[in-house]
Amino acid sequence: MFTRTIKSSLVEVRGLVADVITFLDRHTRNVCLCQRAEIVLAELLNNIVEHAYGNAETGSIAFHAILSEAGLGITVRDTGRPMPGNSLPDGVRPAADGPVSSLPEGGFGWFLLHSLAQDLRYERQQQTNVTFCMLDISQPDNPE
Amino acid sequence: MAITKSVHGEILVARVEDSRIDAAGAVSFKxxxxxxxxxxxxxxxxxxQNVEFLDSSGxxxxxxxxxxxxxxxxxELAALNPIVEKVLRLTRMDKVFxxxxxxxxxLAA
Structure with missing residues (x-):
């Protein structure tokens, strides 16, 4: 089990992600799982810093992860703004064709989350955002 | 973000010295x-070659x-590490660059 509360800052997210990956690597030695986890954690937590708290570094983010034989279960709580419409953004891949001038510069985050995490869920509980996801240990590396 | 530049005739090689291009470093990188x-x-x-991690902001x-x-x-991009390669492939941006x-x-190409 890994539990920590951090300030809502991109630099603190970096530190937390690094420590979770060290923990995960030590307990699983599963390189693919660690790579997926690093992307998922960074996207999930940076989204909270940038959107739920609007880059105000006054909020806090409570992170909780449980490692089991099935994989890594992640629960993140924050008290920032709710998700628009109280639901998760969808995970449509931004269009990568067309002229360079029309290429997307954003929208990759939720696509990566939906691609790499399993059982991604979100709830607004009173004033708290609760986001949950699972990283299955057996998930193939290339979900395409 | 630390970027080392070297000129090879008509080509400029920009080597990122940091190990991450993530949300905290994306603006400086750009x-x-x-x-x-x-x-x-x-x-x-x-x-x-030094970049171990790229997220959606990067x-x-x-x-x-x-x-x-x-x-x-x-x-053009060179020397992709596994996570960088994975993020580019999943988003299909590997077809763009x-x-x-x-x-x-x-340099030889």
Whole structure:
């Protein structure tokens, strides 16, 4: 089990992600799982810093992860703004064709989350955002 | 963000010295790379051999640099580590950039 509360800052997210990956690597030695986890954690937590708290570094983010034989279960709580419409953004891949001038510069985050995490869920509980996801240990590396 | 520049004839190689291009470093990365437009070279190879991690913000910044270069300069990528390669492949951005196995390979291409 890994539990920590951090300030809502991109630099603190970096530190937390690094420590979770060290923990995960030590307990699983599963390189693919660690790579997926690093992307998922960074996207999930940076989204909270940038959107739920609007880059105000006054909020806090409570992170909780449980490692089991099935994989890594992640629960993140924050008290920032709710998700628009109280639901998760969808995970449509931004269009990568067309002229360079029309290429997307954003929208990759939720696509990566939906691609790499399993059982991604979100709830607004009173004033708290609760986001949950699972990283299955057996998930193939290339979900395409 | 620390970026080391080296000129090889018509090609400018920009090697990122940091190990991450993530949300905390994306703006600084983009600013440094867009500033290269004042250089005379028209072909920029972004050497990512030191970069172990790229997230969606970092990817957005790489795309933004290419868009800023427009028709004036080309941006190519070299030496992708596993997570960088994975993020580019999943988002299909691996089809958008010319990708080289290393900066040396890019110079010979």
């Amino acid at each position: 600013d440094e790379m867009v500033a290269l437009m004042s250089e005379p070279q028209k072909r920029v190879v972004l050497d990512l 990817l957005g910044a790489v795309v933004a640099v290419m868009k800023a270069y427009g028709a004036e300069m080309t941006l 010319r990708i080289h196995s290393s900066a040396d390979t890019a």
